[in-house]
Amino acid sequence: MIGYLKLGLTIAIFLAIGGCSFMERSVDLTTERAKIEQVIKSSITWAVNKDKDSMFRLFVNDSTLFYFSTDNAGNVRGFDAFKKAVEQIFMNPAFKAIRSDFRDMQIDLSNSGECAWWSCFLDDINEWNGKPASWINVRWTGVLEKRDDNWIIVQMHFSHSLEDMQAAIRKAVDDAKTGK
Numbered sequence: 288m289i290g291y292l293k294l295g296l297t298i299a300i301f302l303a304i305g306g307c308s309f310m311e312r313s314v315d316l317t318t319e320r321a322k323i324e325q326v327i328k329s330s331i332t333w334a335v336n337k338d339k340d341s342m343f344r345l346f347v348n349d350s351t352l353f354y355f356s357t358d359n360a361g362n363v364r365g366f367d368a369f370k371k372a373v374e375q376i377f378m379n380p381a382f383k384a385i386r387s388d389f390r391d392m393q394i395d396l397s398n399s400g401e402c403a404w405w406s407c408f409l410d411d412i413n414e415w416n417g418k419p420a421s422w423i424n425v426r427w428t429g430v431l432e433k434r435d436d437n438w439i440i441v442q443m444h445f446s447h448s449l450e451d452m453q454a455a456i457r458k459a460v461d462d463a464k465t466g467k
Contacts, residue, residue, distance in 0.1 A: 314400035319438075323394050323403050323431055326438045331411060334377050334384035343370070347432070347441045354443035357425060382420075385412040403431045403438065409445075424448070 326345050333342035346352055350365040363369045376382060392407040411422040422445070429443035 314396065316396065319396060319400065319403070320394045323396075323405065323438050324392060326431065326440065327392070327394075327405055327407075327429070328387070328389060330440055331387045331409070332384075334382075334413070335386070337378060337384075339373055339378060342373075344437075345440055347434075347439050351441060353441075354429070355445065357422065357445045357447055381416045383414045383417075385414065387411050401433045403433075405429055405431075 330342060330345045333339065333345075346366065346369060348366045350367075352366045352369055353364050354362065356362050361372075363372055377384070388410040390408040390410075392405065394403060394405045396403045406426070406428045409422060409425045409427045411425065413420055424447070426446045426448065427443065430441050431438045432441050433439075
């Protein structure tokens with residue numbers, strides 16, 4: 288009888304102390320995905336109105352923020368470097384955001400509901416000094432965490448497909464041959 292009591296007490300203590308970490312959190316996936324999608328899209332579309340203060344709240348504000356750009360010169364590590372890049376590029380009067388189009392947005396959440404990741408194709412239409420400087424058909428992935436009940440971006444990766452890069456090279460060669 289004492290053995291059963293010890294076993295029962297051990298199980299009760301286990302469940303009370305550590306059992307909650309094994310339980311899945313009840314998450315309304317539709318609601319959370321809508322919130323996450325809004326954060327993702329706003330992290331790009333802010334530039335149309337140059338509302339950097341609202342945009343900064345969408346990213347982790349510490350040294351862990353990281354993203355790969357389409358070229359190595361644009362890679363960013365840490366929030367301070369991110370703020371500097373925003374000021375130099377997107378707040379520069381030469382930069383004008385026009386619109387952003389998102390295709391094939393896929394959003395997944397962890398079982399805990401505290402981490403999410405996404406992928407999509409992005410057309411980021413903009414100009415630099417009045418000339419097109421757009422990203423077309425860029426693959427965009429990233430990771431978000433839920434902190435203080437808000438979704439924030441902690442990591443992103445932008446890239447062009449090999450096929451798109453090869454087509455751009457062919458076009459540049461053809462343009463050079465025709466003098467464009």
